[in-house]
Amino acid sequence: MKAINVIIFPFFLLFLLLLSGCIERPEAPVVSEQDATMEWKADGIVSEGEYSRSMLLQAPPRQGYSGGNMQISWRNDDEYLYLALNGSTTGWIALGFEPLEWMKDSDIILASVDNGRAVVLDEYCTGNYGPHIEDTMLGGTDDIEEYAGRESDGRTIIELKRKLKTSDRFDKSFSPGQAISIIWALSDNPDISQKHNVAYGEGILTLTSQGEAAAASVLGGLSPREIEGLVFIWEEEKAARDIYSSLYEKNNLTIFLDLTRSEQSHMDQAKAVIDKHGLALPEDVPGLFENKTLQEIHDRLLAEGSASIEGALKAAAEFEEISIMDLETELAVAESEDVRTMYQGLLAGSRKHLRSYVTDLHSQGIDYQPRHLEMKEFEETVKA
Structure with missing residues (x-):
């Protein structure tokens, strides 16, 4: 049986942070836009012109977390969402869509590179801080249609493709032009059953509208x-x-x-x-x-x-x-x-x-x- 993957905040360490009374101001993510002129290809290489939007999400060091960042690049058409996740770790990386609150009910992609081979899981989180397990273990389906990845210069890069709307009730449905609430996390451990300890955060990923002239x-x-x-x-x-x-x-x-x-x-x-x-x-x-x-x-x-x-x-x-x-x-x-x-x-x-x-x-x-x-x-x- 596959291990159940859980991401849990270390509450006793977070409590130490709270005692400091320090609230850090996160850096604003800047979304860059360009024309997606190249054909998308799942090869673990983010090429110029392959994606139409990109943003860098950052999280500072804090108690229990070394700090890190994730570069997210994306494009979409009427049917598919194409994603590139580039995290500052050689462990696993994760992206969650539309949590109800904290992590609850989020549609999660969890990925790593194991001996040169990309591992990408389609998961769902049932509680505020876990557990999150593969959709197939809940009676759903694996809807990541294509993916690839690699490790380079201390970073993990994953490319993947999924439909905007699947038939799986554990997948969030998206539409062109939609603003999607996201959460993200990084671990320095390639074992996907281990909790995140590098960085975590939230953001907004906005899909393009068809025929949209962004500039x-x-x-x-x-x-x-x-x-x-x-x-x-x-x-x-x-x-x-x-x-x-x-x-x-x-x-x-x-x-x-x-x-x-x-x-x-x-x-x-x-x-x-x-x-x-x-x-x-x-x-x-x-x-x-x-x-x-x-x-x-x-x-x-x-x-x-x-x-x-x-x-x-x-x-x-x-x-x-x-x-x-x-x-x-x-x-x-x-x-x-x-x-x-x-x-x-x-x-x-x-x-x-x-x-x-x-x-x-x-x-x-x-x-x-x-x-x-x-x-x-x-x-x-x-x-x-």
């Missing part, structure tokens, strides 16, 4: 309404980061540490689009906002959240509700493709955050009722 959408002008919305959303993500950072300092709950980092990543994603269009941003001063409404919301929820752990989780959940509503509003009026793509990614993140806060409250026997979202949308979000 034109990036360089095209924005309407005054889009400009106003972009700056507002960046400052709203900043409000989330500042609230969660302050609440973490008060109660040391791990969820606030993790989601502070996530909100900083959301700010960086918004800033990348803002910078492309040459727009100015307010100064990034923790706890201070140019938008008066955001200032009032920040101050109110921080005061409510400082009273107790229950209050903190409820205040954070309420903010995610507000964020979801605002992102839906801006998405409805945005016309530029790069702006819409970024909003879709942030919206997926906010929905995941809301699920996480509500789940933490439920685990403490506390029922959370929506304060802003309609009940139907709220239930669809938390039960997704």
Whole structure:
């Protein structure tokens, strides 16, 4: 019988990190774009013009982790997703699609190179931190159609191909133009049954729309309404980061540490689009906002959240509700493709955050009722 593969956070080491009170700011992943002019080939070699998009995801050293990065390159058509994973390790590398929260219900690709031969597994994670096992052991199918890999200069490179929509209920279904929430991890051990110990993180992988002129959408002008919305959303993500950072300092709950980092990543994603269009941003001063409404919301929820752990989780959940509503509003009026793509990614993140806060409250026997979202949308979000 094949070993069950589990990736588990070392909680006692993470606790030592929490005691330091240090929240690191992750570097913003920059997505580079080009025309995919070459035919895709599964050979473990990422050739110029083979992929249309690429980004470098990085994670710093921390307790129990040496730190590392993964370069992800991709292209897609109407039927297939083509991926290249290039991780800073000679052990195994992993990419997970659309987790419900943390790792739960994520569609995982776990890969390594064993004596020059690529090993690529199609897996599914059943819990927040594992276990994740091969789809075939759950009654599903192996839907990685082609793959190859190699090790070079201390890195593991894997290329693979899978359908956007398979018939396997353990595989996530994708559509051209979709913003996909991802998680990733690296281990220095080639034994895929061992947990990750090099790096881990999250990100957004956005598929191309068919017939999309990426450069034109990036360089095209924005309407005054889009400009106003972009700056507002960046400052709203900043409000989330500042609230969660302050609440973490008060109660040391791990969820606030993790989601502070996530909100900083959301700010960086918004800033990348803002910078492309040459727009100015307010100064990034923790706890201070140019938008008066955001200032009032920040101050109110921080005061409510400082009273107790229950209050903190409820205040954070309420903010995610507000964020979801605002992102839906801006998405409805945005016309530029790069702006819409970024909003879709942030919206997926906010929905995941809301699920996480509500789940933490439920685990403490506390029922959370929506304060802003309609009940139907709220239930669809938390039960997704």
